[in-house]
Amino acid sequence: MRITFTSGRVRRLAERSLVGDLGRRGERKLARALLGSASDREAYHLLAELFRTLEGEPLLTHARKQRILTAASPGVLTDEGGLLPWAGRWLVPAAAMALVLLAAVLVFPPAPQLEPRGSSALRPANQGRLGLEAICIHAGRPVAPPPRSTGLDARCRLGDELQLVLTHTAGYRHLLVVGLQEGGEERWYFPAPPHGRSALAPREVEHEPLGQAIRLAVNHRPGPLRLVGFFSRSETRADQLLAWLLAQDTGTLAGGLLPGLNAEVTAVELRVMIEGDAP
Amino acid sequence: MTLLLSDRALLRAFRNGESWAVEQVYHAYVDQVAGLLRKGFTFMSGGQPAHFRGYGNSWDLECAVQDTFSHAFSPAARQAYDGTNPYGPYLLTIARNQTISRLRRDMREYRRRTALAGEVGLEQPQTPEQHALQLEARQLVDEFRATLDQTQRRFLDLRYLEERNLLETARQLGLSRMKARTLEQKLRKALIRFLAQRGIIGGTGSGPALLMLGLLK
Numbered sequence: 001m002r003i004t005f006t007s008g009r010v011r012r013l014a015e016r017s018l019v020g021d022l023g024r025r026g027e028r029k030l031a032r033a034l035l036g037s038a039s040d041r042e043a044y045h046l047l048a049e050l051f052r053t054l055e056g057e058p059l060l061t062h063a064r065k066q067r068i069l070t071a072a073s074p075g076v077l078t079d080e081g082g083l084l085p086w087a088g089r090w091l092v093p094a095a096a097m098a099l100v101l102l103a104a105v106l107v108f109p110p111a112p113q114l115e116p117r118g119s120s121a122l123r124p125a126n127q128g129r130l131g132l133e134a135i136c137i138h139a140g141r142p143v144a145p146p147p148r149s150t151g152l153d154a155r156c157r158l159g160d161e162l163q164l165v166l167t168h169t170a171g172y173r174h175l176l177v178v179g180l181q182e183g184g185e186e187r188w189y190f191p192a193p194p195h196g197r198s199a200l201a202p203r204e205v206e207h208e209p210l211g212q213a214i215r216l217a218v219n220h221r222p223g224p225l226r227l228v229g230f231f232s233r234s235e236t237r238a239d240q241l242l243a244w245l246l247a248q249d250t251g252t253l254a255g256g257l258l259p260g261l262n263a264e265v266t267a268v269e270l271r272v273m274i275e276g277d278a279p
Numbered sequence: 280m281t282l283l284l285s286d287r288a289l290l291r292a293f294r295n296g297e298s299w300a301v302e303q304v305y306h307a308y309v310d311q312v313a314g315l316l317r318k319g320f321t322f323m324s325g326g327q328p329a330h331f332r333g334y335g336n337s338w339d340l341e342c343a344v345q346d347t348f349s350h351a352f353s354p355a356a357r358q359a360y361d362g363t364n365p366y367g368p369y370l371l372t373i374a375r376n377q378t379i380s381r382l383r384r385d386m387r388e389y390r391r392r393t394a395l396a397g398e399v400g401l402e403q404p405q406t407p408e409q410h411a412l413q414l415e416a417r418q419l420v421d422e423f424r425a426t427l428d429q430t431q432r433r434f435l436d437l438r439y440l441e442e443r444n445l446l447e448t449a450r451q452l453g454l455s456r457m458k459a460r461t462l463e464q465k466l467r468k469a470l471i472r473f474l475a476q477r478g479i480i481g482g483t484g485s486g487p488a489l490l491m492l493g494l495l496k
Contacts (some may be wrong), residue, residue, distance in 0.1 A: 001415050003480045011480070019467040034338050041338045046412070047480070048337035053416040054423070054470055055439040059313035062439075063467070064341055069305050072348035073298065169446070174288070191292060199288045202299055204446045206456060235288060 003046045006037055014044050018051050020063030027067065128170035129206075132177070132229045132268045137161040137213060151271060158222055158276030161213040164189060167206045172231035172266070175201035176241055177210070179272075182223040186242055189214065189227070198236045216274055227270040236265060282307045283366045294357050301352055304366070309344065311367055312374050316343045322379060331378055335409075343381075347374040423473045427466070434462055 005011035013030040016022040022030065034041045051061045060068070136143040136156035142163075146155045156162055164177065176198035177190035191199035192211050202208065214220075230241050245267075282304065283290045292300035317340055319333030334340035350356055351373050360369055424432055430452060437448040449459035474480045 001412065001419070001479055003474070015471050015480075019464065019471065021464065031342075041336055045337040047474075049412065049416050050419060050470065050474065050479075051467070052337070053413075053420045054435070054466075058439075059310055059317055060341065060344065062463075065306075065309055068309070068341060068345045068348065069302060072345050073301050073305070073352055191288070191297070193295065195288075195291055197288060199292055200286065200300070200303070204444060206446070 001046060003043050004039075005043045006040050007033075009033075010037070010040050011043075014040075014047060017067070018047055018061070018063060020066065024070070027071070129167050130170045130172070130231060130266065130268060131167035132210075132227070132270055133165040133167075133207075134227060134270050134272050135163045135165060136272075137163055146273075152273050153270040154272045156216055156272060156274050158216055158220065158274055161215050162272065163213040164210040164227075165207055166202060166210040166229075167208075168201055168231070169204055169206065170231070171203070172201055172233060174198035174232045174235050175229060176232075176236065176238055177227065177229045178238070178242060178245065180226045180228075180245065181221065184246060187219060187225075188238070190229075194238065196238050198230065198232060198238070198241075201231060220274055222274050222276050225272040225274055227272060229268040229270075230265050231268070232265045241265070281365050283360070283362065284364075287362075290362050294360075294362075296352075296354065296357065305348060305352075308367060308370050309348070312347050312370060313340065313344050315371055315374055316340055316347070316378065320375060320378075322375065324379070331382060343374070343378060346377050346381075350377060419474070419477070419479065420470075422477075423470055426473060427469075431462070431466060434459070435466065438463065 005014060010030070010033045013022060013026055013033065017027060017030050034044055048061070048064070051063075052058065055061050134154040135145075136154050138157060138160045143154075143156065143160070146152045154162070166175075168175075175190055177188075179187040179189060181187065188194035190211055202210065228245055230236065283293060289300050289303065293304055317333050317335075319331045321328060321330045323329070334343055347370070351370055356373065360366060424435065427435075434448060434452060437443045437451050438445070443451070445459050445463070446456055449456045452459065454462070471480070
């Protein structure tokens with residue numbers, strides 16, 4: 001077997017593409033090069049076959065599957081019609097968020113074992129881990145969490161963005177995240193847009209962003225915000241969860257399963273303070 | 280597979296274009312689509328039976344899979360799925376139609392047959408050249424594996440042969456997820472380096488290519 005590309009440039013692009021570290025622009029360059037050269041397509045094929053063999057001969061290698069997903073789904077993520085109007089003003093452009101989240105990872109490296117922040121930010125399940133974190137993002141940079149003595153999990157300004165971060169290896173199937181502002185006014189964070197029920201929870205994730213960052217200036221006001229994530233084995237109705245939550249006194253979510261609901265539900269609570277002048 | 284039929288929340292999220300749902304659907308069906316496009320299928324054209332023999336070239340296959348999902352994930356196609364019939368056949372119909380359209384643009388790709396040899400998914404026998412290539416690839420990969428240490432080989436077995444996800448693989452090896460991801464990249468780059476050292480990838484631009492990967496430093 002002999003793999004020969006027509007130029008070093010095409011070869012570099014092909015190698016990096018199959019390794020999985022070629023960016024979108026590079027992929028476009030590679031595509032243009034391969035479309036114009038049958039011999040380069042053949043060389044790419046031979047190299048790809050070796051990567052496929054390394055991975056036990058799947059139809060597509062892991063790296064290529066991921067690249068195809070990325071290439072095929074931007075229309076979904078950026079299509080204006082794909083997002084319901086209510087969410088439109090909340091969403092931060094994906095590229096900017098990618099940078100912000102990278103910064104968040106750098107500033108807040110994952111702890112080996114999550115510890116609860118505030119009242120009950122983390123609840124160990126029978127097995128696996130469960131955690132919900134709130135990160136304020138000010139001017140594109142994550143804000144350090146307030147001291148534990150404050151009892152707060154995050155302190156944001158009204159002009160900030162709020163990013164939820166999920167750790168979930170406990171095997172729950174459904175998740176719903178709701179927030180209560182002072183006075184009991186609710187805000188729905190997951191699923192987004194809300195559809196009256198819990199949605200499939202991202203699984204086997206550690207410190208990964210849950211949905212898009214939220215601009216607090218939209219639909220939020222200064223004051224305490226109580227965020228609760230409901231994890232359950234089966235789908236649950238949002239109105240039932242909200243009614244249950246409203247019936248609880250502040251600080252009573254320390255237990256595991258919630259009584260009074262048919263579904264087995266575990267709640268994780270976060271306390272966020274939003275500071276600033278009301279618009 | 281009845282993924283979107285059994286999970287209505289997923290269906291709603293998918294129709295709304297939520298990225299997590301789209302990704303879940305993609306991973307559930309990508310192998311079916313790739314399988315169909317690699318193996319080929321029969322169809323009727325102008326009243327005549329015709330056979331598409333499948334994409335033998337990796338790049339062509341990847342492009343066809345991408346075309347299929349780009350179309351299937353468009354807002355119109357997501358909304359057009361009725362949610363009452365299995366999604367798999369709907370997706371495979373898109374794959375077939377996309378392929379047939381492409382074939383019609385390039386009639387040379389047609390291979391007419393006088394009779395249908397089978398249904399969708401007819402697999403073509405390997406040519407002697409393909410068989411020889413496969414054997415050589417396996418031998419090379421075996422030789423490459425022999426250069427790896429025990430942890431690296433175990434990683435490959437867990438990740439690819441046992442088809443564990445990155446997190447599970449990391450757990451089994453006592454690594455963090457980030458370290459497992461780094462190891463995966465390192466092994467892919469090591470394969471490139473091994474092929475270059477063996478003279479499999481040769482000719483143009485070998486030096487710069489390896490430098491780009493940071494392997495000769």
